[in-house]
Amino acid sequence: MSNSDNSYKAKDFLSLRGMCSDDFEQLIHVAHYLKRRWRKGVHEHSLDGQQLAMVFEKPSLRTRVSFEVGMSQLGGRAMYLSGEEVGIGKRETVEDVARVLSRYVDGIMIRTFAHEVVEGLAAAASVPVINGLSDAYHPCQALADMLTIDEHFSTMRGLKVVFIGDANNVARSLAWACHLVGSTFVLACPQDYAFAAADREDFAEAWGSSISQVHDPRTAVEGAHVLYTDVWTSMGQEEERDRRLQAFQGYQINATMLEWADPSCKIMHCLPAHRGEEITADALEGASSIVFDQAENRLHAQKAVMRVLMGGDRERLFAAVAADMQRPVNA
Numbered sequence: 001m002s003n004s005d006n007s008y009k010a011k012d013f014l015s016l017r018g019m020c021s022d023d024f025e026q027l028i029h030v031a032h033y034l035k036r037r038w039r040k041g042v043h044e045h046s047l048d049g050q051q052l053a054m055v056f057e058k059p060s061l062r063t064r065v066s067f068e069v070g071m072s073q074l075g076g077r078a079m080y081l082s083g084e085e086v087g088i089g090k091r092e093t094v095e096d097v098a099r100v101l102s103r104y105v106d107g108i109m110i111r112t113f114a115h116e117v118v119e120g121l122a123a124a125a126s127v128p129v130i131n132g133l134s135d136a137y138h139p140c141q142a143l144a145d146m147l148t149i150d151e152h153f154s155t156m157r158g159l160k161v162v163f164i165g166d167a168n169n170v171a172r173s174l175a176w177a178c179h180l181v182g183s184t185f186v187l188a189c190p191q192d193y194a195f196a197a198a199d200r201e202d203f204a205e206a207w208g209s210s211i212s213q214v215h216d217p218r219t220a221v222e223g224a225h226v227l228y229t230d231v232w233t234s235m236g237q238e239e240e241r242d243r244r245l246q247a248f249q250g251y252q253i254n255a256t257m258l259e260w261a262d263p264s265c266k267i268m269h270c271l272p273a274h275r276g277e278e279i280t281a282d283a284l285e286g287a288s289s290i291v292f293d294q295a296e297n298r299l300h301a302q303k304a305v306m307r308v309l310m311g312g313d314r315e316r317l318f319a320a321v322a323a324d325m326q327r328p329v330n331a
């Protein structure tokens with residue numbers, strides 16, 4: 001990490017696109033730090049008295065609970081608001097929601113459909129906005145994923161991460177995360193479910209080098225350190241389910257696929273999982289699976305994002321994290 005000037009400046013956490021490697025790695029270091037401290041029994045109330053508004057226009061288990069518990073562990077409170085109740089863009093404009101919430105709370109987390117809603121909210125809010133999943137991105141998931149990879153491989157660099165499935169929000173964020181930490185991302189997908197031209201342009205110089213896609217799963221999986229998948233039908237795509245079930249045949253993570261990978265290979269899934277579709281029960285529950293460590297790490301990753309964006313003392317925090325990283329593991 002070369003974040004010696006502690007230059008993390010961002011107000012919001014909307015996507016990893018355009019983020020610099022140092023900032024992303026800084027968040028991962030903070031997540032490790034908070035996790036270590038929590039496990040040692042250090043209950044720091046660094047967000048004492050702060051309030052997070054959580055707007056959910058789609059269902060959630062992990063995101064909702066980890067933000068709520070995370071906020072409480074940091075000394076603050078989180079408030080659940082259903083999309084129906086808030087009525088963004090229906091009952092009132094995105095901008096008005098942002099301006100009103102900014103008068104009451106210290107941060108806003110939103111899970112929605114169009115990524116433009118997240119961006120509109122962030123542009124009009126005076127408090128930090130965190131993307132808890134949009135149709136385009138799931139950056140909190142990718143942060144937790146990298147934390148988990150770092151824990152299991154003792155590095156995030158030089159690994160081959162293979163995503164078997166749809167070029168969706170989770171795949172897109174993971175691709176960016178791999179690029180930012182110096183690993184390789186390969187998407188194995190059916191022809192019609194690949195990254196579109198706009199994505200390929202966004203990935204710019206990473207496309208074809210650190211980020212690529214193939215249609216043959218075996219070619220993709222050869223030498224993989226991580227096999228990752230997600231549901232074939234994301235929230236909001238329910239009407240396409242039958243067509244997708246057909247299209248993704250042959251793209252299931254199972255024991256055969258695992259044999260093609262590197263012997264050290266770990267299996268990851270953002271959850272919720274559809275056993276028997278994108279992954280077999282054996283693969284999900286087997287010795288190579290780290291999916292529940294990954295799910296747990298949503299909590300630590302989210303705490304890091306909230307702590308950095310809402311804490312108001314980034315330099316002091318980063319100095320404490322850097323000092324902690326120098327200590328022997330058992331100290």
Ligand code: CP
Nearest residue numbers: 060061062063270271
């Ligand atoms: N992985 C994930 O975001 O889970 P939830 O949809 O349950 O929040």
Ligand code: NVA
Nearest residue numbers: 168170230234235271
């Ligand atoms: N791609 C999935 C992720 C769920 C956490 C969805 O958007 O529904």
